[in-house]
Amino acid sequence: MIQKDIRDIRTNLTKYINKYNGRKIYISKYNRIIGELKFYSSKEKEVAKLDIAKEIVKDSDADVELTWLAKSIIQMDINEIIKQNEIRAVALLGMNEMGRAENCLNENLRIGTNSSLTYDLLIEIYSKKNDYQSLIKTLNNAVKYSDKKEIYRKFRKALIFNKLMQDIDLSIR
Secondary structure, X not given: XXXXXXXXXXXXXXXXXXXXXXXXXXXXXXOEEEXXXXXXXXXXXXXXXXXXXXXXXXXXXXOHHHHHHHHHHHHHHHHHHHHHHHHHHHHHHHOOOHHHHHHHHHHHHHHOOOOHHHHHHHHHHHHHOOOHHHHHHHXXXXXXXXXXXXXXXXXXXXXXXXXXXXXXXXXXX
């Protein structure tokens, strides 16, 4: 347990923020604990920022400008998560870890991304796995939600046509 006198905390706050990152300090006055101070780690800061923004949005009496700011913070965090998942997926694909890469990208779909990169990477994964059903499902979502609807629509048509031709060819043999 870390215990510091309130006068000491006032004097050395910046030093403690750096030294006790991610930990609690119990604040005492005349050797009696009167409170606690939590220094967030980087990850905890992001979670707290997101939680605060969500609370502001929930509050129906919140200032319009404050609500707009909170929504912007939430969206910025979501976009950052999507980018990180895409970067992670590219790295995992480079290591031939398709299952883990797929999980990262599916997280983006759960978030509600419209990123073409997420859809392109999933298409690559399902093509390599010969998972036709997941490939079509991904293309349908890309047509619905991405900014490149027409490209995905044409790709889906070509894929379906190609699959039909393969099936016809197999049935003739």
